[in-house]
Amino acid sequence: MILDLQRVTKRFGDRDRIVTAIRDVSLSLLEDEIFALIGESGSGKSTLAELIVGLQKPTEGRVVWHWDGSGQAAADRRRQVQLVFQNPDRSMNPYWKVKEIVAEPLLLQRVERSEAFRLAGELLERVRLPRELLERRPSECSGGQKQRIAIARALSMSPALLIADEITSALDPTTERDILNLLLALKREQSMSILYITHRLETIPGFADRLAVMKDGAVVEEGYTESVLGAPNSDYTRALLDACSYS
Ligand SMILES: Nc1ncnc2c1ncn2[C@@H]1O[C@H](COP(=O)(O)OP(=O)(O)OP(=O)(O)O)[C@@H](O)[C@H]1O
Numbered sequence: 001m002i003l004d005l006q007r008v009t010k011r012f013g014d015r016d017r018i019v020t021a022i023r024d025v026s027l028s029l030l031e032d033e034i035f036a037l038i039g040e041s042g043s044g045k046s047t048l049a050e051l052i053v054g055l056q057k058p059t060e061g062r063v064v065w066h067w068d069g070s071g072q073a074a075a076d077r078r079r080q081v082q083l084v085f086q087n088p089d090r091s092m093n094p095y096w097k098v099k100e101i102v103a104e105p106l107l108l109q110r111v112e113r114s115e116a117f118r119l120a121g122e123l124l125e126r127v128r129l130p131r132e133l134l135e136r137r138p139s140e141c142s143g144g145q146k147q148r149i150a151i152a153r154a155l156s157m158s159p160a161l162l163i164a165d166e167i168t169s170a171l172d173p174t175t176e177r178d179i180l181n182l183l184l185a186l187k188r189e190q191s192m193s194i195l196y197i198t199h200r201l202e203t204i205p206g207f208a209d210r211l212a213v214m215k216d217g218a219v220v221e222e223g224y225t226e227s228v229l230g231a232p233n234s235d236y237t238r239a240l241l242d243a244c245s246y247s
Contacts, residue, residue, distance in 0.1 A: 001066045002160055002193055003052065004028035008061035010047055010217075021047040023217040024061070029161065034187060034194045036204045036225070038240070039214030045197045048214070049163050052195070053081050082154035086166035088146040092138045098124070099134035102153045123152040126189075127182060144175035148182065155186070165197045180207050202244045205229060213237045 010022040021044045029035050037045050050056040051063055085091060092101050102123050103116035111119070121131045127148040138146055147167055154162055164183065168176035180203060187194055196208055204211055204225055211229075212222040213236065221234045232238045 002029050002031055003063065003065045005048075005051070006062045006064060008048075008051060008058045008063060010044075010051060010056060011059045021217050022051065022058075025217075025219050026061075027212055027219065027222065029193055029195060030210075031193060032187065032191055033209040034183070034196055034207060036196045036198060036208035036211040037214060038198055038201050038204065038211055040199055043214040044217040045199075045214060046165060047217075049083065049165055049195065049197060052161075053083060053163065080157070080160040081163065082157055082159040082161075083163045083165060084147070084150045084154050084167050086169045088143075088150040089138065091150060092146065094138055096137065097134065098136050098138070098141070098149055101138070101149060102134075102156065105153060105156050119156065120152070123156055124149075126155060126186070127152045142175075143171055144179060147171065147179055151179075151182070151186075155190075158190070159192060161193045161195060163195045163197070166199070168203065169198075169200070176203065183207075200244070201229075201240050213240065 005025055005027045008022055008025045009020065012019045012021055025048065037048060039045050047056060051058055054063075099117050099120045102120035103111075106116040106119055107113065117134070121134055124131055124133060129145060129148050129152070133141060133145065133149070138149075141149065150167075151162075162183075168179050171179065183194055183196075184207060186192065196204075198204070208225050210223065211225050212219045213228070213234065214220070215236050221228055221232060221237045228237065229241065232241060
């Protein structure tokens, strides 16, 4: 197990208006697995990711890390968790070249400049992009390429956990499938767990090992993908299945 959430609740706001974004959630993430978190907008998926990364603190309950590196200092631990978001432009400086974007975490780690750029080239190859892209700027790359660049940058820190928050939502179905296949291949090539956050249930079969379904901040169903999708226990999961093209 790399981490578990123990009865985590997160509330925002003050006495006048309190939003309970996460309600008493207990979940564990295992080593080398792809865990999908599915739910509609506002169900609390991103808040859960922020709690895991440490960007938010639980109001109640605990997030407990278990993997080998968890005894490291908080800053080292944070590097072991990398986040990739729906909109890669939000995390990319438009004036920088791709090589600077991919190499940035390495440069912040004081890796020497020419070595960081050499590694950036290797990282691009790992996400199946040509090295020529190193000299381009984000505006000269497609949406799918930018998402691969964001993944390459995340991989530069050899994360124990990659959190992919709606990373394919802005992509066409073919590019979406390509990116998910890339994540599957990367997970096979290196030891890494992936928390895949999505509202698109149809992308999960054949991709995620386990999943949790969230509704109004609570987990309504959790289990192995095939069991849950083959025989859902909750009416909500059944409704989600009926609403998508999965059969
Ligand atoms: N910083 C915050 N302050 C107040 N309320 C917040 C904050 N962050 C999230 N919320 C609320 O918590 C609830 C869960 O939001 P969250 O962004 O986690 O949902 P989500 O499932 O990721 O949605 P989406 O798919 O639209 O991103 C929502 O009602 C949201 O308005």
